Amino acid sequence: MNTKVLKWVTVILPVLFWALIMILRNSLFSGKGFLPIDLVILLIVTVGVIAFSNWVFRIVDNREREINERKEQLEALHSAALTLTTELDLGEVLQKVVELSRGLVKAKYGALGVLEEGTEYIAQFFTSGISKEQRELLGEIPRGHGLLGLLIREGKSIRISSIHDHKDSAGFPPNHPEMHTLLGVPIKSAGKIIGNLYMCDKITVNSSGQEGNEDFTKRNQEVLEMFATQAAIAIENAQLYRKTQRLSILEERERFGMDMHDGIIQSIFGTGLILENAQLSIKSNPEGAESQIGEAMQALNDVNRDIRNYILGLRPNRFQGRDLIAGLEELMRDLRANSFLTVNLHQSGDDYSSLAPEQTVQILHIAQEGLNNIRKHARAVKVNIRLEHKDGNFLLVIEDDGIGFDPKLTVPDETRGIKNMHERAKSLNGKLQIKSKKGGKTRISLLMPFN
Amino acid sequence: MEKIRIVLIDSNNFARKQIAKALSREPVFNIVCDTENSLNGYLAARDKRPDIVLIDPFLSDGLGLNVVRRIAKQLPSIRQVVLIAVIDVATELELRNLGVRRILTKSIGSKALVKALREAVQG
Numbered sequence: 001m002n003t004k005v006l007k008w009v010t011v012i013l014p015v016l017f018w019a020l021i022m023i024l025r026n027s028l029f030s031g032k033g034f035l036p037i038d039l040v041i042l043l044i045v046t047v048g049v050i051a052f053s054n055w056v057f058r059i060v061d062n063r064e065r066e067i068n069e070r071k072e073q074l075e076a077l078h079s080a081a082l083t084l085t086t087e088l089d090l091g092e093v094l095q096k097v098v099e100l101s102r103g104l105v106k107a108k109y110g111a112l113g114v115l116e117e118g119t120e121y122i123a124q125f126f127t128s129g130i131s132k133e134q135r136e137l138l139g140e141i142p143r144g145h146g147l148l149g150l151l152i153r154e155g156k157s158i159r160i161s162s163i164h165d166h167k168d169s170a171g172f173p174p175n176h177p178e179m180h181t182l183l184g185v186p187i188k189s190a191g192k193i194i195g196n197l198y199m200c201d202k203i204t205v206n207s208s209g210q211e212g213n214e215d216f217t218k219r220n221q222e223v224l225e226m227f228a229t230q231a232a233i234a235i236e237n238a239q240l241y242r243k244t245q246r247l248s249i250l251e252e253r254e255r256f257g258m259d260m261h262d263g264i265i266q267s268i269f270g271t272g273l274i275l276e277n278a279q280l281s282i283k284s285n286p287e288g289a290e291s292q293i294g295e296a297m298q299a300l301n302d303v304n305r306d307i308r309n310y311i312l313g314l315r316p317n318r319f320q321g322r323d324l325i326a327g328l329e330e331l332m333r334d335l336r337a338n339s340f341l342t343v344n345l346h347q348s349g350d351d352y353s354s355l356a357p358e359q360t361v362q363i364l365h366i367a368q369e370g371l372n373n374i375r376k377h378a379r380a381v382k383v384n385i386r387l388e389h390k391d392g393n394f395l396l397v398i399e400d401d402g403i404g405f406d407p408k409l410t411v412p413d414e415t416r417g418i419k420n421m422h423e424r425a426k427s428l429n430g431k432l433q434i435k436s437k438k439g440g441k442t443r444i445s446l447l448m449p450f451n
Numbered sequence: 452m453e454k455i456r457i458v459l460i461d462s463n464n465f466a467r468k469q470i471a472k473a474l475s476r477e478p479v480f481n482i483v484c485d486t487e488n489s490l491n492g493y494l495a496a497r498d499k500r501p502d503i504v505l506i507d508p509f510l511s512d513g514l515g516l517n518v519v520r521r522i523a524k525q526l527p528s529i530r531q532v533v534l535i536a537v538i539d540v541a542t543e544l545e546l547r548n549l550g551v552r553r554i555l556t557k558s559i560g561s562k563a564l565v566k567a568l569r570e571a572v573q574g
Contacts, residue, residue: 262509265536265557266463272559273469277476299465 003057003064010053011046018045073223076104081230090238091342091381097187097231098128098197104227105220107199109179112187113148114195114340116379120144120152123379124340129200130177137175139439140403141379146170151184151196157225158184161215163200183216185224189232197228264306271299324352327364328385331371335383339375347387355394355450362424363396363446366432369421370398370444378402378442394430394450397443404440452479455572456501459485460492460518461534462511466557470505470534473561480568489514496522496529502572504531507557508546516545523550530571534564 022038080100087093094112102110109129116123125141144152150168151158160166160182172179179200187195204214278292325347332343355363367385374383380402388395418434421444425432430448457474459482461467467485474480484495489510496504504522508515522529532553533546546554553567 262536263463266466269536269557269559270463270466270469273466273473273561276560277469277473280476 003060007053007057010056011050014049015042015046018042069219073104073219077223077226077230080104080227084230084234087234088238088241089342090235090241090340093234093238094124094126094195094340095128097234098126101197101199101224101227101231102128104223105183105199105216106203107183107216108201108203109177110200111198112195113142113144113152113198115144115152115193120149122148122152124381126381134175134177138173140173142173147182147184148196148198151186151198152193155186155188155193157186157221158182159216159218159221160184180213181215183220183224185221185228187228187232187235189236194232194235197224197231199224264303267299267303267306271296271303274299324355324360324363324387327360328367328387331364331368332385335371335375341375341380341383343371343383343385345385345387348389350387350389352387352389352394359428359448359450362428363394363448366421366424366446367396367398369417373417374398374400374402374442377405389450392449392451394446394448396446398445399441399443401441404436404438404442406438407434407436454481455479455503455568456481456483456499457503457505457568458483458492458495458499458501460487460489460504460506460510460515461485462487462507462509462515466507470561470564474565474568477565480565487511489518493518493521496526500526501529503568504529505534505568506531507534507536508542509535516549519546519549519551532567532571 019042022042026038080103083100084093084096087096094114098110098112101107101112107129110127112126113122114124114126115121122142122144127135130138142148146169147158147160147163147166149170161180163169163179163182181201183199183202185197185199186193187197199216199220202214202216202220204212206212274292274296278289278296281292282289325345328345332345335341335343352360371383374380378400380400382401384397384399386395386397386399388397421434422432425446425448428446428448430446433445433447434442435445436442457480459467459471459474461470464487467487471482471485474482483499483501484492486492486495487510489512492504492506495501506515506519508519510518519531519533522531527550530553531551532555533551534555534557535542536557538554538556543554553571555564555567
């Protein structure tokens with residue numbers, strides 16, 4: 001029995017019942033038949049019953065509608081959470097979180113701000129709802145002022161119906177689309193905030209198909225908060241996954257790869273064997289012994305150089321025995337494990353194994369320095385590394401989409417690193433070029449003759 | 452004289468060269484192959500059937516442990532002697548679990564190494 005039938009039943013039944021009572025009363029007591037007053041009373045009763053029934057059913061209808069809405073939202077939440085579990089790559093997870101959040105609360109614009117560790121400033125900003133061109137026009141990502149900062153500081157959800165009128169609003173930068181309503185929800189894990197979700201401009205389409213603006217409801221906030229919990233788990237998962245990748249590489253390196261001290265011990269061991277040989281042959285072959293002692297001294301010099309480099313913070317023999325691609329992939333793994341960056345390598349498929357080991361080492365050191373700078377200063381999302389072999393030249397390009405810098409104004413620490421890169425490039429008979437400007441992308445390129 | 456045939460696998464070229472030289476001083480040793488590469492080392496062991504494989508599992512391609520495992524499994528008659536720069540507990544356990552009985556660290560001088568190699572073929 002559906003609601004509509006029930007409605008009719010609740011009207012008809014009482015009326016019939018009343019009519020029955022009337023008939024019985026008449027036939028049992030007065031025998032006079034129906035008086036006009038009886039019909040009037042019947043009418044009043046019918047109207048009363050209809051009114052009462054409508055009121056009760058309106059309440060029931062509302063309840064039903066609320067329950068359906070809730071059910072829909074929970075289904076959407078469930079579906080979003082499921083979708084999130086399919087992703088393990090950290091960058092992809094973060095992007096998916098924004099997009100799914102937008103769908104859940106029907107927001108026109110959505111963003112996820114990831115904080116720079118230990119600070120209240122935004123290091124990465126994932127967006128959904130603006131085109132790539134629009135995003136490029138905007139340039140720098142927000143730092144976390146104004147309302148963005150309010151959420152960061154408060155650590156609690158905020159719901160604002162007019163961004164413009166809010167006292168903490170810092171306004172919009174140029175080229176930023178107009179936004180009116182805001183729903184902000186923190187993503188917390190183990191009590192720590194790992195990111196903040198910002199949803200703007202709830203989309204509603206009214207009965208005539210027109211788009212309108214509505215405030216975000218408490219229900220929207222609750223759903224987003226529930227999703228934020230799921231998102232926190234997915235983000236932690238992706239971070240852990242990255243760490244385990246890193247751990248197994250560390251393990252491999254420490255046990256069966258190139259530990260930085262390993263090479264020094266090997267060299268001293270080898271030198272010991274040379275001296276032993278010299279000792280044994282000093283009487284029977286003094287000239288041989290003499291030259292071997294000379295060899296040993298040379299080897300000790302190399303050991304000193306390795307120790308010196310280690311003390312200066314460079315890894316001795318770190319890239320020894322690696323080919324260029326393997327070395328670059330290792331640098332990329334390190335970078336991914338220590339940041340939120342997406343790093344990609346594109347190579348023209350050429351064979352770079354004919355590069356001399358000294359060349360490979362220098363190229364890898366240059367790449368390492370470049371990538372370190374990106375990690376420390378660029379606040380980028382994506383890094384692209386490109387290798388090309390064309391017209392007798394070798395080309396390495398490292399590009400990032402971060403905030404750039406003014407090559408003329410660099411901190412002494414950075415300057416030394418960049419000088420180092422130039423020197424290495426010179427030792428390769430090559431040229432290093434760093435193109436960047438404040439607010440724009442940065443591009444490091446190394447051009448070297450290579451046949 | 453029955454020579455002790457040895458395959459030497461070590462990624463550190465400098466150390467490997469000196470080891471080969473030092474062992475060649477002993478007439479009883481015959482180094483049938485020395486290589487830095489895991490695959491070459493395994494193939495040499497398989498094809499030349501030495502008495503001893505002398506290996507530093509810290510190979511630059513990261514596959515040193517695999518070589519030890521494969522030789523232990525498929526060429527069990529070959530004795531493996533590990534010569535390593537630094538030995539930690541985990542690595543030692545892992546190697547012993549694979550049947551390696553002689554683990555030496557790269558200390559100064561070749562006396563200990565020579566002694567270990569001679570003993571390896573005896574028992």
